Amino acid sequence: MIALITSILAITVRAGTSLIYAAIGETYTERSGILNLGVEGMMLMGAVTAFAVSFHTHNLVLALAVAVAVGALMAAVHAFLTVTMRANQVVSGLSLTILGTGLSSFLGQRLGPDGGPLVGLVGAKFDPIVIPGLSRIPVVQALFQQDILTYAVYLLVPLAWFVLYRTRLGLDLRATGENPQTADAMGVNVAATRYAYTILGGALAGLGGAHLSLAYTPGWTENLTGGRGWIVIALVIFAMWNPARAVLGALLFGGINAVQFRLQAAGARIPAAFLNMLPYIATIAVLVVMTWWEALSKRVGAPAALGKAYMREEK
Amino acid sequence: MRIVFEKREAVSRSASVLVPVVSFVISLVLGAILLWASGVSPAATYVAMARGAFGSWPAFTETLVKAIPLMLAGLAVSIAFRMQFWNIGAEGQLVLGGVAAAWVALFWSNFVPAQILLPVAIIMGMAAGALWAGIPALLKAYLRVDETLTTLMLNYVAILYSQYLYYGSWRDPKGYGFPGTAPFPEAAWLPRLAGRAHLGLVFAVIAAVLLWFILKRTRWGFELRIIGENPTAARYLGINIARNIVLALLLSGALAGLAGACEVTGISHRLQQGLSIGYGFTAIIVAWMAQLNPIAVLLVALLMASLLVGGDQVQIMMHLPSAVGQVLQGLILVPMLAGALFTEYRLRIIRSRPSQAPVRAEEVRP
Numbered sequence: 001m002i003a004l005i006t007s008i009l010a011i012t013v014r015a016g017t018s019l020i021y022a023a024i025g026e027t028y029t030e031r032s033g034i035l036n037l038g039v040e041g042m043m044l045m046g047a048v049t050a051f052a053v054s055f056h057t058h059n060l061v062l063a064l065a066v067a068v069a070v071g072a073l074m075a076a077v078h079a080f081l082t083v084t085m086r087a088n089q090v091v092s093g094l095s096l097t098i099l100g101t102g103l104s105s106f107l108g109q110r111l112g113p114d115g116g117p118l119v120g121l122v123g124a125k126f127d128p129i130v131i132p133g134l135s136r137i138p139v140v141q142a143l144f145q146q147d148i149l150t151y152a153v154y155l156l157v158p159l160a161w162f163v164l165y166r167t168r169l170g171l172d173l174r175a176t177g178e179n180p181q182t183a184d185a186m187g188v189n190v191a192a193t194r195y196a197y198t199i200l201g202g203a204l205a206g207l208g209g210a211h212l213s214l215a216y217t218p219g220w221t222e223n224l225t226g227g228r229g230w231i232v233i234a235l236v237i238f239a240m241w242n243p244a245r246a247v248l249g250a251l252l253f254g255g256i257n258a259v260q261f262r263l264q265a266a267g268a269r270i271p272a273a274f275l276n277m278l279p280y281i282a283t284i285a286v287l288v289v290m291t292w293w294e295a296l297s298k299r300v301g302a303p304a305a306l307g308k309a310y311m312r313e314e315k
Numbered sequence: 316m317r318i319v320f321e322k323r324e325a326v327s328r329s330a331s332v333l334v335p336v337v338s339f340v341i342s343l344v345l346g347a348i349l350l351w352a353s354g355v356s357p358a359a360t361y362v363a364m365a366r367g368a369f370g371s372w373p374a375f376t377e378t379l380v381k382a383i384p385l386m387l388a389g390l391a392v393s394i395a396f397r398m399q400f401w402n403i404g405a406e407g408q409l410v411l412g413g414v415a416a417a418w419v420a421l422f423w424s425n426f427v428p429a430q431i432l433l434p435v436a437i438i439m440g441m442a443a444g445a446l447w448a449g450i451p452a453l454l455k456a457y458l459r460v461d462e463t464l465t466t467l468m469l470n471y472v473a474i475l476y477s478q479y480l481y482y483g484s485w486r487d488p489k490g491y492g493f494p495g496t497a498p499f500p501e502a503a504w505l506p507r508l509a510g511r512a513h514l515g516l517v518f519a520v521i522a523a524v525l526l527w528f529i530l531k532r533t534r535w536g537f538e539l540r541i542i543g544e545n546p547t548a549a550r551y552l553g554i555n556i557a558r559n560i561v562l563a564l565l566l567s568g569a570l571a572g573l574a575g576a577c578e579v580t581g582i583s584h585r586l587q588q589g590l591s592i593g594y595g596f597t598a599i600i601v602a603w604m605a606q607l608n609p610i611a612v613l614l615v616a617l618l619m620a621s622l623l624v625g626g627d628q629v630q631i632m633m634h635l636p637s638a639v640g641q642v643l644q645g646l647i648l649v650p651m652l653a654g655a656l657f658t659e660y661r662l663r664i665i666r667s668r669p670s671q672a673p674v675r676a677e678e679v680r681p
Contacts, residue, residue, distance in 0.1 A: 095649065102644065109636035227471070233464075277471070295458075
């Protein structure tokens with residue numbers, strides 16, 4: 001039984017890593033007031049470019065750097081359209097997902113040897129590193145037989161929480177998403193803040209994608225993310241824009257995936273489709289409860305200016 | 316010297332035509348750079364794509380086949396967007412419409428006369444789509460729950476439910492493990508016009524004309540436009556916003572549901588994998604490029620469909636990834652979105668001191 005729990009926990013953490021990277025990025029982006037529905041496209045582009053670089057150069061650091069840069073570049077386009085050109089955030093994000101889905105599929109067919117496909121090839125990958133000592137504690141050991149990107153997440157989460165809630169930087173960020181006029185009056189450069197955190201969000205989405213193609217399921221297949229980008233969008237809301245809660249959500253959503261194979265093996269009669277629906281239904285429930293709460297004037301929820309363009313009043 | 320955006324008094328007519336056209340050209344140029352960088356002749360690729368989509372009568376009917384769901388879903392999205400309700404759930408509404416139509420076609424033939432099996436299937440498909448759009452509409456209208464997120468989430472609930480059906484309880488036992496239901500009885504097949512292009516094309520044209528008429532010529536259409544353009548004014552005019560949101564979304568969902576019902580009864584004749592291939596998302600691009608004009612939706616849907624069909628053709632003829640079409644679709648929107656600013660604003664360069672030029676810059680609608 002202990003062995004079963006340990007193995008489920010280990011798979012859950014592994015499956016949750018890419019979600020956590022992208023969810024922390026999206027949390028920061030949305031906190032600045034920008035909704036980025038392009039996460040799925042950015043994860044796919046991060047995944048395909050990271051794998052292509054790892055295949056050709058066997059340099060994992062370079063692979064990660066390229067994935068981060070590609071995610072950041074796509075997010076910069078989103079920031080340019082929504083902040084500078086004040087375009088509709090929903091449409092811009094969706095078009096980046098469509099573009100990322102198409103382009104990753106195109107590149108996946110062309111970036112292999114001699115302009116051929118990448119599918120089915122093997123590149124350099126991140127292997128699990130077992131940490132001596134810690135990996136002998138029952139159950140907890142599941143956390144200490146992971147790859148290095150997962151270990152990095154253990155540090156990233158508290159850092160993301162701390163910066164958001166305990167630093168001046170985080171205060172400025174939250175003010176920008178809550179009330180850009182006030183933030184502007186406080187001396188915060190709203191446009192620059194939104195650019196910075198949208199790009200950061202894209203970079204982390206690219207990194208999340210790279211974890212999929214370099215560690216979780218090393219290699220490239222078309223649509224490798226399988227909708228994880230959308231789960232990330234759900235996750236951020238589910239966690240009510242809090243990076244620490246996003247981890248619990250990622251483990252829950254990642255865990256659903258991990259558990260369903262066990263359940264099927266154990267002969268459970270719940271079809272997988274219904275388990276997979278849970279994240280989305282839970283997110284809608286959270287949205288409804290949260291909105292209802294807000295009606296009772298308790299500020300808990302979405303950044304108030306989320307999705308709204310900000311134009312400085314000229315006098 | 317400063318550069319400011321000044322709101323135009325009226326949306327620029329010339330810009331609203333020019334921007335989509337120029338955007339399409341820019342996307343072709345960007346696509347050409349990508350093709351050229353990967354060692355393929357852009358000109359040859361585009362010629363092959365155009366031939367694949369429009370080069371012959373059979374090719375054109377295939378383009379129509381892909382255009383029909385984009386037209387219907389594009390109309391569905393545009394009516395919701397018209398009132399600033401960001402329905403990005405057309406994909407799920409389309410899928411559920413297909414599920415409901417399949418339910419009637421597969422299981423109702425024992426007690427529904429064959430002559431009306433098809434109409435009943437289509438009406439049930441529309442009802443299912445309306446129901447799926449009605450949930451977020453009610454949540455928005457009465458609890459103010461953000462519709463972008465609820466409609467997005469409901470997509471995946473619908474898609475997963477359809478998978479559960481065709482992989483599970485509705486799977487054809489004689490299907491050799493193929494994920495799909497048994498074929499529908501022929502009474503539930505939507506008549507075809509030419510090639511595989513079916514009666515859904517007529518539905519789409521009728522729906523576009525009706526929507527155009529509603530928006531331009533009826534009291535209800537006027538109310539919808541006011542709600543979208545100026546909710547405060549709508550409130551002062553005594554317009555019931557909540558009720559209008561729900562009604563418009565029922566119509567929007569019904570159109571998306573119709574798209575799904577036509578796909579299963581007109582093309583696949585069964586519920587199977589491939590019903591959800593992103594028509595509902597592409598429809599958002601269609602509605603946006605058409606600037607929510609119902610008649611323009613038909614034309615833009617045709618253009619988008621030609622990119623999809625053209626993409627399939629270059630895969631067959633030039634061994635290029637069919638994703639070329641999807642890449643071009645995604646590339647159109649970047650210049651399009653950037654250009655939208657110019658239809659509502661004009662750039663003004665101010666040389667004098669800021670205090671001498673009182674220029675009001677208003678917030679662009681989200």
